[in-house]
Amino acid sequence: xxxxxxxxxxxxxxxxxxxxxxxxxxxxxxxxxxxxxxxxxxxxxxxxxxxxxxxxxxxxxxxxxxxxxxxxxxxxxxxxxxxxxxxxxxxxxxxxxxxxxxxxxxxxxxxxxxxxxxxxxxxxxxxxxxxxxxxxxxxxxxxxxxxxxxxxxxxxxxxxxxxxxxxxxxxxxxxxxx
Numbered sequence: 005x006x007x008x009x010x011x012x013x014x015x016x017x018x019x020x021x022x023x024x025x026x027x028x029x030x031x032x033x034x035x036x037x038x039x040x041x042x043x044x045x046x047x048x049x050x051x052x053x054x055x056x057x058x059x060x061x062x063x064x065x066x067x068x069x070x071x072x073x074x075x076x077x078x079x080x081x082x083x084x085x086x087x088x089x090x091x092x093x094x095x096x097x098x099x100x101x102x103x104x105x106x107x108x109x110x111x112x113x114x115x116x117x118x119x120x121x122x123x124x125x126x127x128x129x130x131x132x133x134x135x136x137x138x139x140x141x142x143x144x145x146x147x148x149x150x151x152x153x154x155x156x157x158x159x160x161x162x163x164x165x166x167x168x169x170x171x172x173x174x175x176x177x178x179x180x181x182x
Contacts, residue, residue, distance in 0.1 A: 005047070005049075005050070005057065005061070005073065005075050005076070006045060006047055006048075006073070006074045006076055006153055006154075007019065007045070007046040007048060007070060007072070007073050008038065008044070008045055008046075008070075008071040008073075008074075009043070009044050009046060009067075009069050009070050009071060010042060010043065010044075010069040010071060011037070011041075011042050011044045012069055015044070015067075015069045016035060016046075018067055019046060019048075019064070019067065019070070020033070022060075022063055022064065022067065023048075023050070023060070026059070026060065026063060028050050028060060029051065030049070030050055031050055031051060031150075032047070032048070032049035032151045033046065033048050033049070033150050034047045034149055034150040034152050036152075043071060047150065047151055047152045047153050049151050057075050057077070058075075061075060076153050076155055079155055080155065080156040080157070081153050081155050081156060082153065082154055082156060083127060083152070083153045084127070084151070084152055084153075085125065085126065085127070085128050085131045085148060085149060085150070085151055085152075086123070086124070086125045086131075086149040087122075087123070087124045087125075087134070087147070087148045088113070088121060088122070088123050088148075089121070089122045089124070089134070089135065089145075089146045090119050090120070090121045090144040090145040090146070091120050091121075091122060091138050091141050091142065091143055091144065092118060092119055092141060092144050093118060093141070094118075101120055101138075101141055104134075104137055105120075105122045105124075108124055108126075108130060108137075109124070110134060111123045119144055122134075131148065
């Protein structure tokens with residue numbers, strides 16, 4: 005589910021609280037700026053059926069800062085995750101770990117005498133596979149984003165700015181945080 009919201013303090017808390025009050029568990033939540041000033045994009049992953057998704061969509065639209073809700077589950081979309089994995093290395097296995105990272109189309113972004121930091125983007129299954137292989141070498145630290153999603157196609161959805169503050173959102177001098 006992709007939710008476009010006004011980029012104002014407290015919006016993330018209100019959205020997460022709505023899920024909690026309705027008894028839904030958020031499996032993954034990512035939030036970031038969009039191409040439109042004043043609008044943030046939340047990608048929320050939850051385990052529910054179509055009826056539950058429709059109920060959450062209706063409830064999200066009741067929140068004042070929600071601009072647009074889009075269920076992208078069954079539409080042609082691209083889904084990606086990001087992981088940064090710090091793996092323990094020795095001089096003997098460093099090349100082998102780098103080769104495994106290459107197989108997963110991951111990049112080595114930091115090298116130290118005792119570790120490598122690997123950055124990987126892709127489908128959740130690909131990231132899980134890389135993590136499983138790297139566990140054998142010793143994962144020292146790991147950070148993963150949640151899933152992000154975007155519909156396929158060349159047209160941008162401009163209906164997301166159909167709220168009263170659209171003119172204010174175009175003003176580059178406004179600065180809000182979520």
